[in-house]
Structure formats: C-alpha cells, structure tokens
Amino acid sequence: MATQWTCPHCRHPQVRTEDNSATAKIHLDLGVTNIGDTSFEYLAMRCLNSDCNQLSFNLGLGSRRWDQLQHRNVYDYSLWCDAIYPSSAAKPQPDFIPEVIVEDYYEACKIQKLSPKASATLSRRCIQGMIRDFAKIKAPSLYKEIEKLREAITDGSADRSISEESVEALHAVREIGNIGAHMEKDVNHIVEVDEEEAGILIELIEQLFDEWYGEREKRKARLDRVRKVADEKKAVKAQAAT
Ligand SMILES: [Zn+2]
Secondary structure (H helix, E strand, C coil): CCEEEECCCCCCEEEECCCCEEEEEEECCCCCECCEEEEEEEEEEECCCCCCCCEEEEEEEEEEEEECCCCEEEEEEEEEEEEEECCCCCCCCCCCCCHHHHHHHHHHHHCCCCCHHHHHHHHHHHHHHHHHHCCCCCCCCHHHHHHHHHHHHHCCCCCCCCCHHHHHHHHHHCCCHHHHHCCCCCCCCCCCCCHHHHHHHHHHHHHHHHHHHHHHHHHHHHHHHHHHHHHHHHHHHHHHHC
C-alpha cells in the first residue's frame, strides 16, 4: 500500500511504494525475555528526488505475540524505535544562516531524545544567537532580549522580516515550565526539560529560520531580479541612443 513519506535528508515529500522501500520483521530466536518474544523490524527508504537519492534507515525493537482472535502475530515496537540513518530529524539549512547558529540547531536535534536538557540548552543558545545576529538586540538574559524584541516590534524599529507572530511564539515559550522559569539565567544554565519541551524549542528555531532569514533572503532575491531587469533595460536604451 502506498503511503506518504518525507525524506529526512532533503524534505522532499513523496509516496512510499514497493519500488523505493524495503521492510522486514525479524524474530529473534533467543528464548522468552522479560518483554516476551522479541522481534525487530527495519524500514529502508530510497529518496526519489534525483538530486538527493539518499538512503534512510529506521529500526524498531520490541515484542511479538500471537493474537488468537486475529490468527496472526501482533508486533509492538514501543520498547525502542528510532531513525538509524540519518540519526537526526534536523532539516537541512541554507548557507545564508550563520554557521555557528545552524551548528547549535543540528546538535540540539541530534541529542533531543538522548538528552533533552542538553538539547534545550543548545536551542536556547541558538535562539539567543539569532536575536543577537538578526535583530541586533543584546541584553543580559534571553528573557530580557525577547522583551526588547517585543518593544522593537511595537515601536517599528525591528527588521521587516520579524513578524509579530514570531515574537509572540518566542514569548509563549517563556510560559513553558522550566524553560520559562530559568530564562532570566544565562542560556548555558542546564534546565530539566522533557523530550517534548526540547522539541518545541527546535520547532521554534525552524520557524525563525524560515520567517527571519528565509524571508529576508527572498526579498533580496526579488530586489536583485528587479535591479537586473532595470540594468538590462538601461543598457538597451543606452545602446539605442548611440
Ligand atoms: Zn531526499
């Protein structure tokens, strides 16, 4: 059966079919463990985007049990299920975002499951890096920087790419449990957060990458196109005049 799938390497949405995917359930014949009969399943995918064409590989580990009513084996992979390759769900980011900021984001994605609190620390540092680089705002804490950014939106001095919504999203993150409670402290202060909270910070970073840096770049590209056409027309006119 065909299902929708998005390549983790290039984010190209596509349909998963028998031609570009391979999967198998493998029973581990090692006796009954504390979770019952053990089994694992792999799913390998090939990206159909010809510019990418990369492999993705996921693995699930869990139990197998015979279902009397359905007359078939039922598998439960809730014990452990993860992406093996690529190991992180980080979205590839363009070159026009400063490397040091993108590096923090990639690292935060890589360790989201393994260590949410380390991931959240990197994410907060990444968000601070963006506010300082993009919005040109610097204050003693991330909390105060978000406050200043709000003021800049209100008095109209903020960059055009910074929407009110994106600042509201930043502001809302301050309401999230421990993340908000410790925002007055240095960004490198380690805060106890869970995987979901670490994920919210990652999503916020992706939103800011698109809305701030992405939108500014699009505007620049549009302006460059207009300038190029204007220069060409000017050159043609000048040629005709000679
Ligand atoms: Zn791809």
